[in-house]
Amino acid sequence: MPNDSAHAQVPSAPTVLIVDDDRDFAYSAADFARSRGYTPYLAHSLEQSRDFAGIAPVDLLLLDLDLPDGSGFDLLDREGLLPEHGHVAIVTGHPSVETAARAVARPIMEYLIKPLGAEQFGRLLDRAAVRAHDGDDATVPGMIGRSAPMRRLAADLRRIAPSPLSVLLSGESGTGKELAARALHRLSGRAGAFVAVNCGAIAPDLLASHLFGHERGSFTGAAGRHCGYFEQANGGTLLLDEITEMPAALQVYLLRVLEAGRLTRVGGAEEIPVDVRVVAACNRDPMRAVEQGALREDLYYRLADVHLELPPLRSRGDDIALIARAALEELNAEHDVRKRLAAGSERALAAHAWPGNVRELRSAVRRAFLTACGDEVRIAPGPRRPQPAAQDPDRVSFSVGTTYAQVEREMLIKTLAHYGRDRTRTARALGVSVRTVHNQIARLRESGYEVD
Structure with a gap:
């Protein structure tokens, strides 16, 4: 989680994914990274690490070569993680000329030998943080999403x-x-x-x-x-x-x-x-x-x-799954366990309207996490809101939970269309001033809507 007490010039908490089956090393590395302002994520096998592939780009990937179900190189080769991460470092307790050659042949790659000293690890974290600060213009501190x-x-x-x-x-x-x-x-x-x-x-x-x-x-x-x-x-x-x-x-x-x-x-x-x-x-x-x-x-x-x-969660696409995974990782770290989303969860998450937005989603993840019997977390949001089979172009329908902003936006757009973009007749029909109609159209355009 981003540290709100950090100095104002630090734009956000960088993230590190540590993939290592040596739990003592992984937890120690996570604690050290956290002390340097990072948000750490942990995986102890290739299977666990795939939960993050292409879903939650991190600023630093710390990757062990010798994993229970394969080599760390397999993760890079199969999942294509390099474009998704700002800095990748191989960390191994069994160095060899072959693995070192494979590592240095890749871009943005470092090859480090265990045990890592605090000074060496600190320099690595600092370099990755600088890269994250300089190149990250698609996110903002404390907010998850790339939609x-x-x-x-x-x-x-x-x-x-x-x-x-x-x-x-x-x-x-x-x-x-x-x-x-x-x-x-x-x-x-x-x-x-x-x-x-x-x-x-x-x-x-x-x-x-x-x-x-x-x-x-x-x-x-x-x-x-x-x-x-x-x-x-x-x-x-x-x-x-x-x-x-x-x-x-x-x-x-x-x-x-x-x-x-x-x-x-x-x-x-x-x-x-x-x-x-x-x-x-x-x-x-x-x-x-x-x-x-x-x-x-x-x-x-x-x-x-x-x-x-601010956009409602239902309009943010893949951000829904990304936020759910981040919430799950926070709970894993809090309870020192390793649970994962059950198969099919992303489809269920995407199908829900989320009227309570991110707050509702995080609550659903926490509820599912605490009630899960095993390592799989199955998130069960409420029923999907029914969608009308057909829309009359001169009729506007809304369900309970629709915000005033959505109602006004839809009413304005449909009334404008009905009166052939005549703003005076639109204002008269809506019972507002022409100035109000002009102002609302301007705000819709600023928000990316094509009004006329």
Whole structure:
């Protein structure tokens, strides 16, 4: 797992796959790699290592030659792992001229002899980490996935992270908005802390104190001065999750703090300068929230210098299996066992709609892991959502669990098509302004939809 306390300039935790039947060496190597900021994965045979082939590219492959069911070279030859891994190192306790020649003839290959010294292994890990940092632009720290939607998200996050722009993240529950905010912080290079607050989880009358702090005696129970989340995140990043749940009066003060870069604690008079990169997040469509009065329009435009919508898991293809395998490996490491996905699991995972997104998937993996009788984990998600046999081009159907954003998107696209792309008639039919239709079309285009 990525270490959130790592220095801000480190973009993500690199990964190492250790394939070795010497369990003492493998566990010791994993512990050492973990101490150097790596996320380690373990396999003790060719069969176990094939769980990772082509599924979870790693930054370093540490491969033993003498395995119970063949040679480490067999894994490279049969599975074609070299293009999928940033750095490959052969580690053997039985060196020979033949195996050394085969190793050095391959690209990005090192040939190391056991036992490995800490200094030698450390240099290897450092080289692989540098390669991973320099070449990895398809992923973001702490988020797993290489599907097209995640590649677009990664590119957006990396592009805007170093800037001072405020970011608004929207998307269904469980899509990883907090992980995206953490990635923004770690990619930004900001030296301060990352602080997250759920605006809907704090009583409205206490939220101001939590955000902006208070002075002693400012209200009953205020026994001393308290520095709020803004001050705690000074020089860093503050995530305001569920921003649409913030009371309207407090939104006014938040806007003033964002505009001025200064705050006043509850019960205080002194203005305190703060340098905070604000990332806001919500499960609702933000423009819908503006129209319904849950989010001030002026605050929306101040928060949404950049608006990113996180993709639902069902749109991410092979990422589903990749995330499931990563969750399983975390559980294997936690319980010191070696379980694997049962045959056919990937088809079942791909067939499910995952309305709870990544959170639901990880919960399903954990449930299946803890209830599995043997080494095979069979994930049994809920029943697949039924799909209509045919679609009337002038009719829109939705099931329970469909988000407002999806409903609005489908309604807009179908209404535009019905009225021959006439935006004025579309706006009149939907009961909104023409400006709203223009804004929604622009946001759909930014998200990759072909509207007209």
